[in-house]
Amino acid sequence: MNRRSEAEMRCVVYVSNADSREISVLALDSTGVLTPVGSVPVDGAVMPLAVSPDRRFLYAGLRSEPFSVTAFAIDPASGRPAVLSTTPLPDNMAYLATDRAGRFLFSASYGGNKIAVNPISWNGTVGAQPVAVIGTAPHAHSIVADPLNHHVFAAVLGGDHLLQYRFDATSGRLMPNRPAAVGTELGAGPRHIVFHPSGRVAFVTNELDGTVGTYLFDPVTGTLTPMSSISVLPEDFSGSPWTSDVHVTPDGRYLYVSERTSDTLVGFRVDGMPGALELLGHTATESQPRGFAIDPHGRFLVAAGQKSNAITSYAINPATGALTPLHRVPVGRNPNWVEIIDLPSA
Numbered sequence: 001m002n003r004r005s006e007a008e009m010r011c012v013v014y015v016s017n018a019d020s021r022e023i024s025v026l027a028l029d030s031t032g033v034l035t036p037v038g039s040v041p042v043d044g045a046v047m048p049l050a051v052s053p054d055r056r057f058l059y060a061g062l063r064s065e066p067f068s069v070t071a072f073a074i075d076p077a078s079g080r081p082a083v084l085s086t087t088p089l090p091d092n093m094a095y096l097a098t099d100r101a102g103r104f105l106f107s108a109s110y111g112g113n114k115i116a117v118n119p120i121s122w123n124g125t126v127g128a129q130p131v132a133v134i135g136t137a138p139h140a141h142s143i144v145a146d147p148l149n150h151h152v153f154a155a156v157l158g159g160d161h162l163l164q165y166r167f168d169a170t171s172g173r174l175m176p177n178r179p180a181a182v183g184t185e186l187g188a189g190p191r192h193i194v195f196h197p198s199g200r201v202a203f204v205t206n207e208l209d210g211t212v213g214t215y216l217f218d219p220v221t222g223t224l225t226p227m228s229s230i231s232v233l234p235e236d237f238s239g240s241p242w243t244s245d246v247h248v249t250p251d252g253r254y255l256y257v258s259e260r261t262s263d264t265l266v267g268f269r270v271d272g273m274p275g276a277l278e279l280l281g282h283t284a285t286e287s288q289p290r291g292f293a294i295d296p297h298g299r300f301l302v303a304a305g306q307k308s309n310a311i312t313s314y315a316i317n318p319a320t321g322a323l324t325p326l327h328r329v330p331v332g333r334n335p336n337w338v339e340i341i342d343l344p345s346a
Contacts, residue, residue, distance in 0.1 A: 011295045012037070012079030014339045015304055015311055016046040016060060017332025023049075023060060024311075024331040025080055028340065032300045032313045032326035039332065040081050042070055049337045050096040050105070057084070057124035058339070059096055059105060067092045069105065071124050079343050087126040090116045090133045095142040095192075100149035104131065104172040108140040108154055115143050115154050115163075117172045131172035136163065141191045141207075147199040151177065151222030155190040157207060162190055162215075164223055182224050184213060192245055197252040201275030205232075205257055210241025212257050212268075214275045227274055232257045232266045234282045244290050249298040254280070254321040256301060258289040265289065265303060265314075267321050283323045286312055293338040300326070304335035311335060 011028040017039075023046060025037040044062030051058055051074075058072040058081045067089050072081030091112030098105055098120065105118045105126050114135050119127035137159025145152050145167060152174055154163040161184060164177040184190050189208030195217070196202070202224055204213045210233040215224040232243055242260040248270065249255075255268045255277060267280035285292075286305025294301050294316070301314045301323060310330045314323040 010343055011340050012343050013293075013302055013311075014049055014058060014081070015331050015335045016049050016337040017335050018045040018047050018063070019334035020332035021046060022332045023081065024335070026329065027079070028295060028300060028302065028313065032315055034302070034311065034313050034327050034329045036329065037078065038080060040072070043086065044068065047336050048094060048096040049339045050098055051339050051341055052098055052102040052120075052124065053100060054102060055341045057102075059098070059126070061089070061093045061096045061107065062086075063092050063094070069093070069096065069107070069126050071126055073124060074341075076343065079341070084123070085125040087118070087128050089118070090114065090130055097142075097144050099145045099167070099169060100147065101169060103169070106143040106145070106152065108143045110139045110141055110157070113138050113140060113158075115140050117174060119172060132174050134174065137161070142193055144193050144195070146217065146219065146222065147195055148219055150219070153193055153202070153224065155193050155204060157189040157191055160184045160186055160188055160190065162193070162204065162224060166222060177222050179223070182215070182226065184226075185209065185229065188213075191243065194246050194248055196248055196270065196275055197250060203246055203248065203255060203275070205243045205246045207243045208241060210237070210243050210259065212243070212246060212255070212277065214277060216274055228276060230268070230277050230279070232259050234262050234264060237262055245292050247292065247294045249294055249316065250296060251298055254316065256292070256294070258285070258292055258303065260288045260290060263287050263289060263305075265292065265301070265323060267323060269321055280321045283314070286310055291337040293340045295340045296342045302338050302340060304331070304338050306334050306336055309333055309335060311338065
């Protein structure tokens with residue numbers, strides 16, 4: 001494919017709306033304006049979303065019975081998803097991700113205390129027979145592969161640890177690494193994991209104590225080493241922490257975390273190695289911001305509010321990391337997950 005300039009690219013935003021049982025599809029232009037393209041109905045309370053690495057397929061987890069995942073083919077011209085299939089999952093899954101090759105679907109069950117791996121066919125459909133279903137301590141909350149696709153990690157909120165696995169990218173098998181887990185602070189409640197673009201650092205949001213942890217990643221052994229932890233809470237915070245999502249800009253310079261009790265997005269400057277975080281500040285955002293995403297160029301952040309039933313786009317200042325609100329759009333009821341992908345311009 002010929003290289004396209006930033007001006008020739010556009011982005012498509014997908015937002016899952018659990019209570020209205022639909023996925024909102026919006027265009028995000030080069031100025032940060034959001035334009036609704038349409039909505040796609042689904043057959044359940046839709047929450048976690050995942051996009052295949054080649055951006056051809058979208059996966060939506062349905063958290064009402066029967067627990068399942070719907071696979072969509074993404075139209076390369078419009079970005080609209082078209083249903084391919086719906087496949088049962090082993091439980092009510094709070095998180096979905098593909099491996100780095102798009103051959104397997106990972107899922108984590110908060111209520112069912114398990115993680116699972118299902119095969120993905122060449123045509124994007126998810127196989128009904130899992131490769132693996134593994135029990136965990138209470139409240140498995142996320143599962144991701146490392147950038148080289150050799151290891152897999154699962155955050156287990158109730159166990160206050162991160163499970164570490166060796167991953168066979170051919171068979172989809174998960175094998176406990178040594179050590180099999182790395183602990184967090186007692187009562188931290190690890191939730192979501194994201195890798196720095198360098199591939200040498202991982203960040204973990206801790207839902208219950210309102211922190212984000214930094215871990216040094218060894219790609220040879222596939223193990224994480226705790227380095228530091230920093231609060232995401234505003235100075236005037238009151239109540240119980242309820243930290244949720246975490247993302248890093250594509251250039252690795254900035255990290256953002258959403259906190260639902262204070263309705264804020266917190267920004268950090270990232271010291272590339274060893275990944276130390278410097279607080280930039282807090283930005284008021286949508287009410288109960290469970291999910292957000294950063295566009296593939298690192299220009300914009302889009303956050304969803306579960307209670308406001310709306311999303312807002314923010315410009316990311318490349319020099320300072322500051323967030324400036326740009327455009328607000330209503331979506332469906334209980335918006336909770338955001339994905340953004342590039343598409344060629346029309």
